Amino acid sequence: MIEFKDVSKIYHTRQNTINAVDHVSLKIQDSEIFGIVGYSGAGKSTLVRLINNLERPTSGSVYIDDVDMTTLNGKALRTMRQNIGMIFQHFNLLWSRTVRDNIELPLELKGLNKAQRQQKADELIDLVGLKGRETAYPSELSGGQKQRVGIARALANDPKILLCDEATSALDPATTEEVLELLLKINQQLHITMVVITHEMHVVRKICQNMAVMDTGKIVEQGAVLDIFRHPQADLTKEFVQEEVNPEKDDTKVIVSQLLEQVPDGLILKLTFHGEQAKLPIISEMLKRFPGIELNIIEGNIHQTQGGALGNLYLQLVGEQTLLTQGVAFLNTMRVDTEVIRNA
Amino acid sequence: MRDPNSFASYFNFAQVNWNNLWSATVETVWMTLLSLVFVFIFGIILGLLLFETTGKHTAGAVILNKLTAIFVNIFRSIPFIILIVLLIPLTKKMTGTIIGPRAAIPSLIISAAPFYARMVEIGFHEIDAGVIEAAEAMGASRLQIMWKVLIPESLPAIVSGITVTGISLIGYTAMAGVIGAGGLGNLAYQDGFQANQNAVTLTATVVILIVVFIFQAIGDFAVRKIDKRAIA
Ligand SMILES: Nc1ncnc2c1ncn2[C@@H]1O[C@H](COP(=O)(O)OP(=O)(O)OP(=O)(O)O)[C@@H](O)[C@H]1O
Numbered sequence: 001m002i003e004f005k006d007v008s009k010i011y012h013t014r015q016n017t018i019n020a021v022d023h024v025s026l027k028i029q030d031s032e033i034f035g036i037v038g039y040s041g042a043g044k045s046t047l048v049r050l051i052n053n054l055e056r057p058t059s060g061s062v063y064i065d066d067v068d069m070t071t072l073n074g075k076a077l078r079t080m081r082q083n084i085g086m087i088f089q090h091f092n093l094l095w096s097r098t099v100r101d102n103i104e105l106p107l108e109l110k111g112l113n114k115a116q117r118q119q120k121a122d123e124l125i126d127l128v129g130l131k132g133r134e135t136a137y138p139s140e141l142s143g144g145q146k147q148r149v150g151i152a153r154a155l156a157n158d159p160k161i162l163l164c165d166e167a168t169s170a171l172d173p174a175t176t177e178e179v180l181e182l183l184l185k186i187n188q189q190l191h192i193t194m195v196v197i198t199h200e201m202h203v204v205r206k207i208c209q210n211m212a213v214m215d216t217g218k219i220v221e222q223g224a225v226l227d228i229f230r231h232p233q234a235d236l237t238k239e240f241v242q243e244e245v246n247p248e249k250d251d252t253k254v255i256v257s258q259l260l261e262q263v264p265d266g267l268i269l270k271l272t273f274h275g276e277q278a279k280l281p282i283i284s285e286m287l288k289r290f291p292g293i294e295l296n297i298i299e300g301n302i303h304q305t306q307g308g309a310l311g312n313l314y315l316q317l318v319g320e321q322t323l324l325t326q327g328v329a330f331l332n333t334m335r336v337d338t339e340v341i342r343n344a
Numbered sequence: 345m346r347d348p349n350s351f352a353s354y355f356n357f358a359q360v361n362w363n364n365l366w367s368a369t370v371e372t373v374w375m376t377l378l379s380l381v382f383v384f385i386f387g388i389i390l391g392l393l394l395f396e397t398t399g400k401h402t403a404g405a406v407i408l409n410k411l412t413a414i415f416v417n418i419f420r421s422i423p424f425i426i427l428i429v430l431l432i433p434l435t436k437k438m439t440g441t442i443i444g445p446r447a448a449i450p451s452l453i454i455s456a457a458p459f460y461a462r463m464v465e466i467g468f469h470e471i472d473a474g475v476i477e478a479a480e481a482m483g484a485s486r487l488q489i490m491w492k493v494l495i496p497e498s499l500p501a502i503v504s505g506i507t508v509t510g511i512s513l514i515g516y517t518a519m520a521g522v523i524g525a526g527g528l529g530n531l532a533y534q535d536g537f538q539a540n541q542n543a544v545t546l547t548a549t550v551v552i553l554i555v556v557f558i559f560q561a562i563g564d565f566a567v568r569k570i571d572k573r574a575i576a
């Protein structure tokens with residue numbers, strides 16, 4: 001387990017002081033993929049670098065399995081760091097080394113002999129799907145391939161923890177998917193705890209079980225990814241979720257307000273489904289029970305998360321007022337999150 | 345042909361003693377290479393010292409950085425011809441002589457090493473900080489970072505730096521030759537200028553140029569071979 005206990009990191013520059021990390025407490029469980037989202041400058045990189053002590057906190061402690069990282073120095077710290085892999089936005093490979101030699105670097109640092117290094121590197125090259133490219137130099141690889149080398153290198157010492165700082169931010173959408181799939185596969189095969197830093201909600205939704213949202217050094221919200229997608233609390237979280245779940249919000253807004261004008265006695269509903277509910281015929285059930293209700297579908301979408309499917313449906317119900325109230329009540333008994341939109 | 349200063353006198357190659365020319369060339373190359381070996385070693389060590397102590401805030405690092413920087417800046421600024429005179433007593437102690445190629449070596453090293461150290465330091469600063477951070481995150485020690493990251497990742501700068509330094513060392517050996525260190529500079533000055541044999545001076549010049557060009561070509565070739573940053 002990784003645990004932050006009331007950790008702060010303050011930078012003093014000539015002009016001002018910056019609370020890059022501001023009284024953060026956080027627990028990350030073994031074998032999970034934990035996401036941290038926030039806008040640029042929120043302090044995400046600083047937070048993740050506190051884990052392997054590349055930065056030392058101004059106050060507070062960071063524990064890894066009951067070892068206080070902030071107390072480690074010299075050899076003890078270096079040995080501990082060998083158990084923590086790290087991958088970076090810009091890959092940070094050595095241009096002077098081939099794919100194979102880059103992957104072997106952590107093993108060289110540890111003092112393994114040539115045969116041991118080769119065997120491990122072969123395994124990893126297989127795992128990340130770079131067979132045949134062993135002797136290429138980084139300048140001869142695509143971004144996605146470079147990140148695969150970065151991942152293989154980070155896994156060389158069989159770490160218990162993998163830190164990913166914006167690992168997909170320099171990649172195009174298709175390559176991002178591939179790299180995320182690879183991270184998921186590694187998590188499932190090797191049960192490595194992963195801390196994933198990103199400004200893209202999409203990344204969190206795709207691979208994380210739990211997450212935290214960061215804003216100017218503070219954690220403004222944390223919890224299971226599915227819960228946060230369903231019930232975002234903080235304004236910032238709502239913004240992130242909205243962007244990911246319903247990017248054409250403006251379109252929907254326009255349609256909703258038009259419909260509200262045209263049929264003022266109708267009801268606009270936003271239904272949020274998750275997990276198994278997404279598969280139940282809830283809507284047709286309601287229409288069967290209340291034949292007097294007419295229904296228009298305005299907009300709908302469904303997203304896959306690590307906690308299951310998550311869907312949104314915007315509906316317009318038209319009919320007698322009492323009937324509509326009963327319909328909504330019925331939906332509520334089906335434990336679908338129902339929100340009546342009065343004016344968008 | 346009678347006038348020793350005529351233009352044609354430059355081409356009176358009968359004046360050239362080819363054996364002397366050959367041994368002078370060997371002396372020049374030998375002085376340059378031998379001092380270059382030491383310049384390389386001291387330059388890398390000083391460069392590492394400068395790089396590692398820059399931007400650190402511990403008292404030791406700050407003092408070390410200042411001392412190294414002062415040493416480097418002073419010796420880089422002293423004109424070579426003055427330095428060689430200044431160092432005559434030291435040279436005599438170290439080599440037992442103040443004439444001949446051996447006597448030139450200490451001055452050559454002391455004047456070129458600081459110059460080279462600055463180039464090495466610049467090479468280190470050009471390395472992406474993220475790469476060094478990646479090595480730190482792997483648990484590399486400072487020494488491992490120097491040996492496995494700093495030096496290999498700045499090798500093109502290190503090699504092109506040593507080429508440039510080598511070429512200015514060839515120039516320095518010629519200057520040292522004038523005050524008795526031997527080599528092509530000495531030949532051009534004594535057998536050429538002082539003996540009014542312009543052809544000797546011209547030949548010595550041409551040979552120096554050839555040595556410089558060969559040096560540059562080897563250096564450029566090595567840099568191209570080493571540098572894997574651009575797609576070949
Ligand atoms: N070494 C430093 N010295 C001074 N200020 C720093 C330093 N490192 C980070 N900061 C400041 O701390 C704040 C948080 O930076 P950090 O890099 O952690 O943000 P981030 O969330 O990772 O942003 P991004 O998404 O752009 O990478 C920023 O305001 C930054 O300017």
Ligand SMILES: [Mg+2]
Nearest residue numbers: 044045046166
């Ligand atoms: Mg960052």
